[in-house]
Amino acid sequence: MVVITHIVGGLGNQMFQYAVGRSLSVSTGQTLKLDLASMKKYTRREFSLQQFNIHADLARPHETPVTRSRGFLRRAFQLIQRQSPCQHIIEKAHTFDPTVMSLGGSLYFDGYWQSEKYFASIANTIRSDFSLAAPLSSGREAILSHIRTTNAVSVHVRRGDYVTNPSANATHGTIEPGWYEAAMQRMAERTDDPSFFVFSDDPAWAQQNLKSSWKMTFVEPQQDGRDGEDMHLMAACRNHITANSTFSWWGAWLNANPAKHVIAPLHWFRSPLHDDKDLIPATWERV
Structure with missing residues (x-):
């Protein structure tokens, strides 16, 4: 049982994506993992959450859903493995979707999730996770x-x-x-x-x-x-x-x-x- 969140974009977007996953991982008692596959192809920004004291592991290719954006080799590997462990939750709009908060089981979040309503219940945890991992320059x-x-x-x-x-x-x-x-x-x-x-x-x-x-x-x-x-x-x-x-x-x-x-x-x-x-x-x- 695992919660995986798809990471892409600049630091602010990465933080929203982490926060929704962290919120669901806390409420369901599951491990949080980050899918960084898209960041490897994203040329405008780099993965930056390692600056903070986050609590997440890295997702392995076979743990993430088979989608067209994954590339031929990755899709082929997943299809051969015949694994689809997570329910694929695709953000439908920029507005808050309250149904997300009642989901259970293994979940894969795909979107931007730009609302504090997804993680307001654990605001202190999120602020702690986003504390700096190293002293200021x-x-x-x-x-x-x-x-x-x-x-x-x-x-x-x-x-x-x-x-x-x-x-x-x-x-x-x-x-x-x-x-x-x-x-x-x-x-x-x-x-x-x-x-x-x-x-x-x-x-x-x-x-x-x-x-x-x-x-x-x-x-x-x-x-x-x-x-x-x-x-x-x-x-x-x-x-x-x-x-x-x-x-x-x-x-x-x-x-x-x-x-x-x-x-x-x-x-x-x-x-x-x-x-x-x-x-x-x-x-x-x-x-």
Whole structure:
């Protein structure tokens, strides 16, 4: 008996995929395993959950369902073995599916599962699993010290493939400077003497376009494969302004302080084909 979750995408997506599997593994008392076959072919991101204290094994090829996306050799191997141990659960929509939580037996999760409703019942466990497996780098430790001396607000500016990839741009779109100005103004009305810490995959754009009379610190991204540390720097801030990005979603969610204030975009997706009603926690403000 096992719960297997299909891992693909960037760090934020990997975390959602892990979290739904972890939730079902806890509720059913089964082992959690990760299927990384798609990550071997995914060129835009690398598997990154090893940065955290996760509790999961790696799935073996014969344990995963036979699907067209697996490749000819893998399908042939599975067919020869005549094994199909798991019920294949394919995500039907971006909205929360409550029937998932009552499933039993061996399960294979295939989707993005972007809602805390899948794992809210074990929130403390998920936050513990996503604690860092190694100490912060010295540069990030210095930033953390700065964050702790201020009334810090994390601000995330996601551009990257949202700009360069036509498909990602059509689905998500980018957040304009005017929105960040309005969000920072609203945060300043709720926060005494805020200090904004700006995290971005395009720091030059952020510095050029985010102008403010408030105190601002632009955190330079590091190309060291330790972006989970940047997420934890976000989580160390008292309040948060997220982009339409799962990376900053987790940066805000990992902050366990119930008094935190989080501002998220009113429209997470540019495409009307995606319903985001279950993606943003009810306690967050949407602007």
